[in-house]
Amino acid sequence: MPARIPDGPTAPGARLTVLAGPTAVGKGTVSADVxxxxxxxxxxxxxxxxxPRPGEVDGVHYHFxxxxxxxxxxxxxxxxEWAVVHGRNRYGTPRTPVLERLAAGRPALLEIDLAGARQVxxxxxxxxxxxxxxxxxxxxERRLVGRGTEGPEERERRLATARVELAAESEFDHVIVNDEVARATDELIRVMGVPGG
Structure with missing residues (x-):
């Protein structure tokens, strides 16, 4: 078995930012705006x-x-990091691309769930x-129903997960309320310290 990829050096000032939050809060929408x-x-x-959901592209939105x-x-x-999300599907962050971007000094953003954020x-x-x-x-609730991508049973499962995720807010360094996508994006960019943001 190949050796584990080391947590290698990062360039001075390079820092990983992890964005997490409950289902349907708009993590994907804010990430797309970024x-x-x-x-x-x-x-x-x-x-x-x-x-894939309708409109999702392999290698752009996810590696399916x-x-x-x-x-x-x-x-x-x-x-x-990797996790089973909503008791069904697995999601994971490939390690090597993250370390390569940090080593190059590029601002890097992970959009993941609570369990993944804890592993990171x-x-x-x-x-x-x-x-x-x-x-x-x-x-x-309105956003989850309006998305129209889950049936009633899956919606209830996701809302139950969201209650647990919302209770973990205090574990994070910063909290951004996604009341308007462009405003939330701009606040995220400021928190990240991105030049020109």
Missing amino acids: RARYPQVWLSVSATTRA VDAPTFDRMVAEGEFL RAAMPEARFVFLAPPSWAEL
Whole structure:
């Protein structure tokens, strides 16, 4: 089995930022806004065993992999973090691209779930941890229903997970309320200390 990829050196001033928050809070939307408006920020692309949603592109939104491929990546230590999300699908952050961007001094952003954020904190405590919060519980429910990508049973599962995730807000260095995407993005960029942000 190949050796585990080391947590290698990073360039001076390079710092990983982890963005987490409950389901349907808009993590993907804020990340897409960062990608569109701040191209100097590198966004990590997670691997997942779930099927693509309409409009999602392999290698852009996620690396869509089958279960045996994900198992091999876990066994070979290729993930910085990975987790089973909502009791069903697995998601993971490939380690090497993150370390390469940090070594090059490029601002790097991970958009992951709470369990993944906790694993990254254990592996890279020097990272910056940002919690994206909804304006209210009612708005979070509205966004999840409005997304229209989950049935009633899956929505209830995700809302139960969201209650647990919201209770973890105090574990994070910064909290940003996603009441308006562009404003939340700009606040994230300021927290990250991105030049020109």
